Amino acid sequence: MAFKALLFVAVAVAAFAYTSATECYLCNSQIVPGCAKEQGKRSNSFDCASQTPLTGLKYNCLKTVYEIGGYEHVQRNCIEKNVTCGTLRKQFKAQGVDLKECLVCGKKLCNGQ
Template sequence: SVFLAVNATKCFDCVTKEPRRDKCVQPQDPKTSDYFDCGQLTPVSGDKYVCGRLEYQRDGRTMVTRACLIEITCEALEKISQIELTNCTICDTDFCNGA
């Protein structure tokens, strides 16, 4: 029989809304922070989903996005999004985008 590899990496999932009091900027905790099981996403042409933590500036404020992403380099992500990332982490283990 054939077994399909199941990508079920769990990633923290949040976007900065109000930088001064924002929980997404703070280190995350699996017990209290929102997360998403990337296995719920349908891969496009065999793409693998990984976790990402992206940091960028908007109006002089630090913004953070944590999410499941298609496996891609930070450089390619910056080019596609047209946002200058001040910090970028791509990783592939559960909750690895929590720091």
């Protein structure tokens, strides 16, 4: 069950991350334990526009803190501008994932705190 929920989280975020001219931190604490800490100059960042330069889609940065199987995880990524934390909460809840925190922001590297 935990793997299925984790897979959903990865797919849900990736589905919204087909990614504008916003640079965001990009990490998952299940892969990079330091992702749970505040990000800085040496942290992995990503120009969201580079994923889909031909679509013209606009993007924000995203930080989510969620719980699966009693373990808390942090994920930082790009997300399409029309997606809100409310949308994500509903999707996470439908998969049995507890979304503890959600931040959507539109400035460079704003998902680092």
